[in-house]
Amino acid sequence: MPELPECEAARRRIDAGALHRTIEGFDLGEVSHVELPSEDERARFVGTQFSRTHRHGKYIFVGSKDGPWLHIHLGMAGSVRVLEEGAELPDFIRFTVKFEGGNRLHFRDPRKFGLVRLVEDVDEFIADKGLGPDALEIGDNAFSETIGKTKGAIKSALLSQKKLAGVGNLWADEALYRTGIDPEAKANKLEAGKVSELHRAVRDILRAVVDTDATYSKLPDDWLIHHREDGDACTRCDGKITKKTVGGRTSYYCPDHQSGT
């Protein structure tokens, strides 16, 4: 379930279990339609160790010292886990890094929208992609400049990785729910104060989810994440949660307390 907090949780798992171990080799699962490093690229990692990780938005990087990085993108349904050699494997493992001593770093991706690739330079990669600032790092001025001046729907602006990297469908809905903004509201029609409030909500929500290691059951009951169903009672007013499509994405919101269109 990968947006920024899920990716951060994945990065931390990699930090905890996949660094400073010598890479022995790789295993590939059923990988039709999955982009993975080529045999030559994989060979460059064998015998080396990962020593650092980095995350920008939803993009995860695992780096060897002075060498290339392994970039992992989780797509719509991907995840990573570190397991002992011989542990029972979940289905849909597409790619495995084998370390001396037994640990395995697995990339699982049922839906095959994710990818793993070799990246020489992280900063260059981010620049080439045109990714905006990370959603946890961006300052209030930059947020207001990029998000607040967009002509289209505020939710579409939040989802644009070129404006702001890391926010996806679920946490965009959550932030708009908390701040009482209709997902279809025109971003450039919102009051400046409202845009700042939205920035704080995005930041606070992402931080809180990161703090739970992206375990949704640990999040407060009154968050929208637990009520994403047409007709559910709103937890902030007497309204009912309603489903509509904004920018091609399914959106849940409460028409009674979310306004701005």
Place this chain on the structure above:
DNA sequence: TTTACTGTTAGGAC
């Protein structure tokens, strides 16, 4: 059997 899906991006409209 049908439908929806948490991300990204090419291509088209304006």
Place this chain on the structure above:
DNA sequence: TGTCCTAACAGTAA
């Protein structure tokens, strides 16, 4: 040129 929007991607699960 830029900005915005839609559809499509592949496979699973409800």
